[in-house]
Amino acid sequence: xxxxxxxxLTAALIAGGAFAQAAKEQFFPVLVYRTGAYGPNGAPxxxxxxxxxxxxxxxxxxxxxxxxxxECEFGYATDRGVxxxxxxxxxxxxxxxxxxxxxxxxxxxxxxxxxxxxxxITAGYGRSESQDGGVFKWNFxxxxxxxxxxxxxxxxxxxxxxxxDKLKGKKFTxxxxxxxxxxxxxxxxxxxxxxxxxxxxxIPVPHPGVEQKSAWLxxxxxxxxxxxxxxxxxxxxxxxxxxxxxxxxxxxxxGVWWAGAEPDVxxxxxxxxxxxxxxxxxxVHPDAKVVKDILAQVHGKGQGTGPKDExxxxxxxxxxxxxxxxxxxxxRAQERYGKGKVMSGEQTRWGLExxxxxxxxxxxxxxxxxxxPVSTSCNDHMGSAWARVHTWDGAKWNFxxxxxxxxxxxxxxxxxxxxxxxxxxxxxxxxxxxxxxx
Amino acid sequence: xxYRTAGQFKTxxxxxxxxxxxxxxxxxxxxxxxxxxxxxxxxxxEYYLRAILLPFLILSMAAxxxxxxxxxxxxxxxxxxxxxxxxxxxxxxxxxxxxxxxLLASLLLGGLCATLVGMxxxxxxxxxxxxxxxxxxxxxxxxxxxxxxxxxxxxxxxxSGSVSVGGLSFFGLPIETPVAKYLFVLSVVVLCALxxxxxxxxxxxxxxxxxxxxxxxxxxxxxxxxxxxxxxxxVSSFIVGVAGALWGFVHLGAWEPAAFSIDRxxxxxxxxxxxxxxxxxxxxxxxxxxxxxxxxxxxxxxGTGRLLGFQVDTALVSxxxxxxxGALIVFFLIKEPHGLARLxxxxxxxxxxxxxxx
Numbered sequence: 001x002x003x004x005x006x007x008x009l010t011a012a013l014i015a016g017g018a019f020a021q022a023a024k025e026q027f028f029p030v031l032v033y034r035t036g037a038y039g040p041n042g043a044p045x046x047x048x049x050x051x052x053x054x055x056x057x058x059x060x061x062x063x064x065x066x067x068x069x070x071e072c073e074f075g076y077a078t079d080r081g082v083x084x085x086x087x088x089x090x091x092x093x094x095x096x097x098x099x100x101x102x103x104x105x106x107x108x109x110x111x112x113x114x115x116x117x118x119x120x121i122t123a124g125y126g127r128s129e130s131q132d133g134g135v136f137k138w139n140f141x142x143x144x145x146x147x148x149x150x151x152x153x154x155x156x157x158x159x160x161x162x163x164x165d166k167l168k169g170k171k172f173t174x175x176x177x178x179x180x181x182x183x184x185x186x187x188x189x190x191x192x193x194x195x196x197x198x199x200x201x202x203i204p205v206p207h208p209g210v211e212q213k214s215a216w217l218x219x220x221x222x223x224x225x226x227x228x229x230x231x232x233x234x235x236x237x238x239x240x241x242x243x244x245x246x247x248x249x250x251x252x253x254x255g256v257w258w259a260g261a262e263p264d265v266x267x268x269x270x271x272x273x274x275x276x277x278x279x280x281x282x283x284v285h286p287d288a289k290v291v292k293d294i295l296a297q298v299h300g301k302g303q304g305t306g307p308k309d310e311x312x313x314x315x316x317x318x319x320x321x322x323x324x325x326x327x328x329x330x331x332r333a334q335e336r337y338g339k340g341k342v343m344s345g346e347q348t349r350w351g352l353e354x355x356x357x358x359x360x361x362x363x364x365x366x367x368x369x370x371x372x373p374v375s376t377s378c379n380d381h382m383g384s385a386w387a388r389v390h391t392w393d394g395a396k397w398n399f400x401x402x403x404x405x406x407x408x409x410x411x412x413x414x415x416x417x418x419x420x421x422x423x424x425x426x427x428x429x430x431x432x433x434x435x436x437x438x
Numbered sequence: 439x440x441y442r443t444a445g446q447f448k449t450x451x452x453x454x455x456x457x458x459x460x461x462x463x464x465x466x467x468x469x470x471x472x473x474x475x476x477x478x479x480x481x482x483x484e485y486y487l488r489a490i491l492l493p494f495l496i497l498s499m500a501a502x503x504x505x506x507x508x509x510x511x512x513x514x515x516x517x518x519x520x521x522x523x524x525x526x527x528x529x530x531x532x533x534x535x536x537x538x539x540x541l542l543a544s545l546l547l548g549g550l551c552a553t554l555v556g557m558x559x560x561x562x563x564x565x566x567x568x569x570x571x572x573x574x575x576x577x578x579x580x581x582x583x584x585x586x587x588x589x590x591x592x593x594x595x596x597x598s599g600s601v602s603v604g605g606l607s608f609f610g611l612p613i614e615t616p617v618a619k620y621l622f623v624l625s626v627v628v629l630c631a632l633x634x635x636x637x638x639x640x641x642x643x644x645x646x647x648x649x650x651x652x653x654x655x656x657x658x659x660x661x662x663x664x665x666x667x668x669x670x671x672x673v674s675s676f677i678v679g680v681a682g683a684l685w686g687f688v689h690l691g692a693w694e695p696a697a698f699s700i701d702r703x704x705x706x707x708x709x710x711x712x713x714x715x716x717x718x719x720x721x722x723x724x725x726x727x728x729x730x731x732x733x734x735x736x737x738x739x740x741g742t743g744r745l746l747g748f749q750v751d752t753a754l755v756s757x758x759x760x761x762x763x764g765a766l767i768v769f770f771l772i773k774e775p776h777g778l779a780r781l782x783x784x785x786x787x788x789x790x791x792x793x794x795x796x
Contacts (some may be wrong), residue, residue: 034753043753071737078697079493082690085731086489104694107600111691115614119736126599178587180598180694207696226767253792388563425534426604 022357025068026061026342027329028053028323029095030087031105036075037208040263041315045101046072047306052327054305058297062330064340066094074105082112088204089116094346097121097326103181106139113138118297118345119329119352123322124149124257124280127188128184129418133381134430136419137337140352142325144280145376145412146184148406149256150228152387154192155404168197169347173219174237175212176230178204181185185230185256187418191255198208211234216242229255229277236264238432240272252275254389265392273394279314281371282321283390284397286312290320290366314397317370324365325374328357351424353378372403378436385411441789457635474624479617487616492623493730496684499627501709501721502634503677508707509716510638511670512650513563513572517578518678518706520559523698524582525552525679527592528687530601531685534594541606541613545626545683552679553672555582561672564664567653579700586695602692619688626684630677635718637673646670647716712770714777723778731766737757 009288030053033039034047061067070091072084081100089095098113099121100106106126113120114137121140122130130139131398158164174189177183186202193200197402201222203215208232216239219227227248229239236259243250251274255264260277262284285291291312299308310316326348333343333351343351362368374381385408389401423430441462450452458464482491529548532539539547559578563571586592588598593601606613613622637643645666648656657663686693705728713724736759743750752755774781788795 034751035756039753046752073752073756078690078693083489086485090485091481103598104600104696107598107602107692107694108690111602113606149768161589180600183598206583207699251581277474426602 005152018311020098024094024342025066025092027092027094028067028069028326029085029091029098029099030069030071031074031081031084031088031098031102032071032099033074033075033076035429038076038079041233042076042101043263044261044263044306044310044313044315045322047304047310047320048316048321049099049323050305051298051316052290052320052323054298054303055290055294056327058301059293062327064169065330065334065342067327074102075104076104078104078108080103083106085109085112085263086435089118090366093342094118094345096343096345097352099217099322099326101125101250101322103184104179107180110136110139110398116345117349119349121322121326121329121352123325124318125181128188128421129415131380131382131415132419133376133378134419134436135423136381137431138349140329140376140381142352142355143321143371143380144257144387146256147188147411148357148382148385149278149280149387150185151192151406151411152189152404153228153254153389154189154196155257155407156278156389159401159404164196166354170198170226171201171224172198172221172226172228173201173203173224174228175203175205175215175219175320177209177232177235178206181232181258182230185228187414188226188410191414195410205231205235205239205275208233208298210238212238212242216246216248219248220246225261227251227253229253229259231264232254232258233263236260237267240265240275244268244271251276251391255279257318258313259391260397261318262310262397264317270394272392274391275401276389276391277397279388279399280318281384281387282314282317283388283399284312284314285317288366289368290324290370291317293366294320307406321367321371324367325352325355328361328365329355330382332356339400344386352376353381355383378431441786441792443790449618457639463592471628474628475621479621479756482620484616487620490730490733492529492616492689493685494682494725495623495627496622496689497709497723499630499684500678500681501713501725503674503679503681504706504720505669505710505713505716505718505721506634506638506646506677507674508596509714509720510643510650511646511667511674513560513670514568514707515575515666515674516572516700516703516707517575517582518558518573519698519700519702520578521552521556521675521678522685522702523538523586523695524555524675525549525682526693526698527586527601528552528679529683530603530686531592531594533603534601539586541687545680545687548683549676553769554675556671556675556678557668558676560668563667563671568626569687576700579703583695583699598694600692600694600760601686603687604691606687613688623684626680626695627711630680631718631721631796634673634677638718642666642669650716708767712767712777715777717779718776719782720777720779723782727770727778732759732763735762 018145020109033042053069055067057067072088074080074084095118097119106122111122119138123142124144126141128145130136130141131145153375158167164409189200205212205215229238255277257278265272329352330343330350332355333347337347353376357374370384374383385406386403388399390397391400443460446461451658507513507515525548528551530543532547533544560572593599645661649663649666709724709728712727714720739755740750
């Protein structure tokens with residue numbers, strides 16, 4: 001037994017060593033969860049993320065710098081996620097950026113990333129207050145946060161009702177995943193409910209969210225006007241089924257983007273008809289140029305990561321977009337630190353902080369119609385506060401609203417206050433203006 | 439041949455009662471300690487220190503705590519995660535609300551809070567036994583989950599319910615680098631293991647074991663059941679609580695109640711069962727098995743896949759990992775139901791006779 005073990009160990013070591021030698025490549029660690037309770041949602045995201053990296057390589061890399069990447073499966077468990085991060089951060093010349101797709105891991109890495117000098121992109125999730133780059137130097141909740149999402153959803157509902165004053169006396173119920181993720185929107189919704197006089201009820205659902213009978217019994221008794229759904233994975237499907245069973249109108253239900261993709265509604269199909277979900281900019285885009293490019297240059301060559309028919313779906317697009325933002329961060333950094341060079345985490349951080357993706361650039365990248373321009377700065381690490389709402393018609397998602405922008409007048413002070421509180425707890429000082437120049 | 443006890447005479451009671459009566463064991467342990475305290479910090483990479491050794495050590499410590507309760511006192515507990523959570527959140531509250539308090543004091547106070555909660559949830563053990571007690575301790579788990587998710591006071595009114603700590607220091611020495619963290623945790627774990635070993639060797643440990651083996655007989659010979667059981671719950675929860683605080687403070691840095699979920703309780707129970715009930719060494723062996731093996735399997739499977747020239751799907755690796763891991767647990771439990779620690783003591787017996795077995 002011991003001899004076999006030694007052989008096996010040696011084999012593993014050689015295998016590990018052979019791949020550590022690839023140098024002069026921009027290394028992207030890919031933290032994914034293709035298994036476990038949230039696997040059905042994690043997998044399309046991971047496929048999109050990796051496919052885009054492959055596409056960039058197929059098109060010649062980032063100004064000639066090829067991308068290397070390695071996946072690490074953590075099953076949405078925070079401690080395994082941290083292990084993955086530690087394993088990958090030093091590999092192949094060091095990690096460029098890290099994107100955990102888990103609020104729990106984001107919280108843990110927020111403490112570690114500054115010391116390791118690796119920027120943390122949390123496109124559409126993570127800490128809402130990390131938008132404040134003055135305190136959260138290494139966090140980038142690009143193109144959206146939960147507070148912004150909550151704000152846009154309330155705006156959308158107000159618009160449908162015919163004005164803010166119509167919200168007075170209405171009853172909102174937030175059904176949320178009982179974790180930091182699910183709790184994130186609460187401060188914003190509370191703020192809005194105070195402003196407009198609607199009643200807000202909170203119903204937490206414990207992980208993984210298959211047990212919701214009591215939650216929906218409460219909804220049946222309380223008869224809210226609207227249900228906001230902050231779920232993830234199997235919880236969303238369960239909520240929709242319960243809504244169907246309870247007879248709660250699906251078109252009065254609004255999900256966040258984690259609750260607005262194909263795996264959430266597919267199994268309910270007709271039963272979910274009329275259900276709305278927020279999209280952080282993009283929805284389903286089978287016709288976008290970038291999707292066609294991937295089908296031709298990645299899937300066409302047999303190198304696609306997931307099933308072909310999933311390309312262009314919501315979560316796949318999410319992965320694609322997250323990947324693109326990271327790559328563009330590197331490209332922007334190259335403009336300053338030297339084209340065709342491998343960028344360090346610190347240089348990439350500058351790139352992400354000075355991201356300027358205008359419409360022309362987006363068109364060139366093939367993202368026309370998928371998203372709006374993004375422009376980040378030292379104080380604003382989010383870059384864009386626009387979102388749309390899409391609705392499930394029983395077979396596919398269709399956009400059902402115009403572009404909506406979160407109210408900066410409400411969002412900004414909340415972000416600043418929460419960031420200051422964090423800084424005070426951590427005894428951090430805000431970055432000096434000089435630090436922002438560099 | 440090296441492991442021969444011939445010629446080692448004990449001439450005093452003290453020599454006969456020491457922790458490691460065999461000279462080779464003493465040398466071996468000293469070598470391991472030198473390795474752990476000197477060589478590992480010098481040689482191990484950041485990844486090994488932070489992602490492998492830290493969780494291994496902290497979970498070993500929690501397993502020592504649980505082993506006192508389950509292995510030595512025979513009280514099955516499914517509430518370990520809860521006691522870890524109490525330790526972590528209590529230490530966090532002391533740390534954040536009383537900034538003057540040194541880190542070690544916060545950790546120990548966290549442990550003390552866990553002790554109180556542990557004794558409280560240990561009270562049912564005076565009336566109920568076995569599986570029924572396991573269910574009662576399960577209540578502790580759900581109670582802790584609920585408390586730290588719902589009662590905002592414990593998380594300093596943090597909107598998301600997640601808490602974080604930073605800027606740790608120990609008597610002026612910052613605990614920021616992986617090496618510092620490792621050495622800090624290692625010292626705590628070694629001290630705790632030593633204390634636990636001595637406790638279980640003394641009259642307290644004997645009363646626990648008597649209680650485990652037959653509580654009626656134990657009370658007949660004069661051991662107070664309440665005293666024995668509650669002291670086991672207290673000591674166990676204290677160690678588990680400090681381990682929980684270390685897990686939050688040193689390993690994760692930021693955590694939510696999910697870090698101490700029912701999965702953690704079950705994981706620790708498996709560590710104790712696989713490592714060996716009623717053995718301090720077993721806690722370390724079991725923790726190595728449960729923590730390191732899945733990580734090794736993932737690396738190994740991915741590595742061999744690439745060696746053979748094809749890209750292995752991460753999801754596939756993860757599935758295979760679960761299957762192999764499960765199979766190994768079954769294998770070891772069939773081969774040696776008393777755990778890995780028993781394997782080691784059998785090996786020791788054989789080594790003493792080797793190469794002339796009779």
